[in-house]
Amino acid sequence: MTTNTLCQKVNALHLTTERLTVRRPISQDQEAHLIHTLDPEVCRHIREVPSVEDAKRAFIDLLDPWQGDEHEWACFMVELQRDKAVIGSVAFRYTSHEDNIVEIGYRFNRAYQGHGYAIEAMTAFIDALQQQIQVRKLIALVSVENTPSLKLIEKLNMEQEGYFKLNHFVVDHWVDEKQFALLNPYFSYIN
Incomplete structure (x- = not known):
């Protein structure tokens, strides 16, 4: 898949589930997005809470179409279908286009x-x-201190591949992380 085709597919991604819509951000999402972005409890296993100004600038950047660069996050808002409330976000980034x-x-x-x-x-x-973007392998890095995320990853059937000691600096200390992975069952591994 060419980079242009990949970007078009990602930027057009719009998903619906029984209760949710997962879609690219729009400017009206900023206030709801900032609630979880600026919440110290939500961020305590991810990173230091940014300033309001930095969080607003970062949100504005999310409105731009995803360019497909390695390590560039493609972010999607999670919205309740019943009242259109934005309740969170999901995201991905390529760690390796080649692989x-x-x-x-x-x-x-x-x-x-x-x-x-x-x-x-x-x-x-x-x-x-897996099916639309045709990603071969998904990984997640989770702090060993983040019990709710470890439980979620387990429910997603991701398998632990590694344990990294003092791998990530969060707020005021280094944390160990576990790496989990999920291979795409739809991917053709034969060239």
């Missing part, structure tokens, strides 16, 4: 955690990455 490997991530507003929305959104998102 067709992407890293996935997610963040959800605390008010909407514990209702199965993350598993519902991520299941649909992973299915789209």
Whole structure:
């Protein structure tokens, strides 16, 4: 798949599940997106909470079409179908175009955690990455301190591939991370 075709497919990605819509961000999403982006509890296993100004600038960058560069995150809003509330986001980035490997991530507003929305959104998102985008392998890096994410990854049937000691600096300390992976069952491994 050419980079141009890949970008077109990613930027057009629009998913629906029983309760959710997963779609590219629009400017009206900023306020809802900032709720989980600026929440210290949501970010405590990911990164330091950015300033409001930095978070707003980063959100504006998300509105631009995804260009397909390695390590550039493609972010999608997770919206409740019943009232159109944006409750979180899911994202991916290529860690290697050559090897067709992407890293996935997610963040959800605390008010909407514990209702199965993350598993519902991520299941649909992973299915789209495998079938529509034709990603060969998905990986996720999860802090060993992040029990809810470790449980979610397990429900997604991702298998642990590695354990990295003091791998990621979060807020004020280094954390160990586990790497999980999921191979695409639809991918043709024969050339």
